[in-house]
Amino acid sequence: MSIATTRHVLCLNSGSSSIKFAVFALGAAGEKKRAEGAAERIGQSVGRLWLRWGEEQAIDRQLALPQQQDALKAVFAALAEARCATPDGVGHRIVSGGPRHQTHCLVDNQVLSDLRASLRFAPLHLPAEIAAIEAVQAVWPHIPQVACFDTAFHQSIPEIASRLPLPRNLWQEGVRKYGFHGLSYEYIVGRLPNHATGKTIIAHLGNGASMAAVHNGQCRDTTMGLTPTGGLVMGTRSGDLDPGVLLYLMEEKGYNAGQLERLLNHLSGLLGISASSGDMQTLLKLRGGDPHAAQAIDIFAYSARKAIGSLMAVLGGLDRLVFTGGIGEHAAAIRWAICRPLLGLGLEIDPVANEDPELRISMPHSPVEILVIPTNEDLMIARHCHRLLPTREHRR
Known part of the structure; x- marks a missing residue:
């Protein structure tokens, strides 16, 4: 399968209180968002799940979402209910990969292990993002996943700006400025003349x-x-x-x-x-x-x-x-x-x-x-996922 073939990519932006998702079709015919939605108010007394297919509101309901795993199950069920095609790949917004991962990459066991070891670099975000990767593995074990790091955009920051005024050994341990919201910045830069x-x-x-x-x-x-x-x-x-x-x-x-x-x-x-x-x-x-x-x-x-x-x-x-x-x-x-x-x-x-x-x-x-300029982090995730997905021959 060539990179020009149309692929459907599920984009997941997972947080502790909400999970946002979108489905894109990308290929020779261009880029089109097929669906979007969110599981909201996770952990509150009443949560909300909604999904919009094209211009139509296909699903909008209140339900209990006590934990993130419940919300992820609700998202997968909503995609099935709306008859969304099984994705060719799943792209995740990952706030930080710590010192080991600062460029977008396919997720394998080593990447997942490295993310678990990097929790202190983004304690608010990484637990939910790792849980989303694991949930996709359980539902679609053979579908490739891509980690899209918010820190990737900031790799051009010079050392004079990224080095913190601390003992030099801490720099070697990864204690430095990383920067975040990189997917948003990358999109905006692409929109500017x-x-x-x-x-x-x-x-x-x-x-x-x-x-x-x-x-x-x-x-x-x-x-x-x-x-x-x-x-x-x-x-x-x-x-x-x-x-x-x-x-x-x-x-x-x-x-x-x-x-x-x-x-x-x-x-x-x-x-x-x-x-x-x-x-x-x-x-x-x-x-x-x-x-x-x-x-x-x-x-x-x-x-x-x-x-x-x-x-x-x-x-x-x-x-x-x-x-x-x-x-x-x-x-x-x-x-x-x-x-x-x-x-x-x-x-x-x-x-x-x-x-x-x-x-x-x-x-x-x-x-x-x-x-x-309105940002579009989901589209950046979809593009990187589409670019990094292996061909069908390489997946065998």
Whole structure:
């Protein structure tokens, strides 16, 4: 079977509270999304499973999803119910492969073992992603799977940016900046003219948020570091902290590693500041009557502005700023709060275009172009899976 043959690829983006999935057909005729859906609210009293086939909502129901394994079984059952063809391959978004795996690859027993040994590099994400690989093996043992790493895009970051100011032996053990949201950044770069020629900052803003400095299509630095906990203020994650804060919590408050992990990844960020919600849309609705919600929004925007300034220093200037991700694509008030104070740095946002963005939201005369581009991580997973799948002859 040649690579031009149409293949159906199932893309899985597995998290602890939701599993998003999509089915693509790729081949000589092009790329077409056949279906998409999600199992949501895993672990809550009532979960939700939905699947859209083409433009039609084929499945949308509430059901109990107490654990991730239940959600995966529900996803496979929904695909069978919708009569989706058995996939030729399954592609997984893998947040981090640690120091051993930083390029997209076929999954075999060694890769799976390496992922299990890399849990500390992405403790929020890797357990669910490994469980999804194992679940696919159980249902379709002979179908090849591909690991698509969010860290792959950032391999062009120079050592001066990726080396942490720690003893050199820790670098050899893999303690360094990796960067994340790479599938999103890779998609956005492909959407830009001439693959992001010039100096570009891409802001992937969602419940998890980061930025990347890109020069002529190559990543030069990014805000997240060893794990997806660092960098910008996020929905429930702290972002960057003075390391002394952790020492204080350990020595004065008696926190252990598990308590610190829960604090930094689940109780901080917008949720911690607002004391009400880690969801930006909820906070925007509350901010008029809730000063804590308003402060959380202000701190998020302030964190983003500081990151833009530092990444401009990395690039030596800026030609364009691109917003993507759930907040970046849909929250006009946040884009305004980030860009308006940066007028002196050449970012002139158009208030009218910003409210109903199509692509460009900067003023025509703005020295820095400001764009809004919806991301498509699923398509990047499908493309890499299609590229790496073995031919049928090689699978025998």
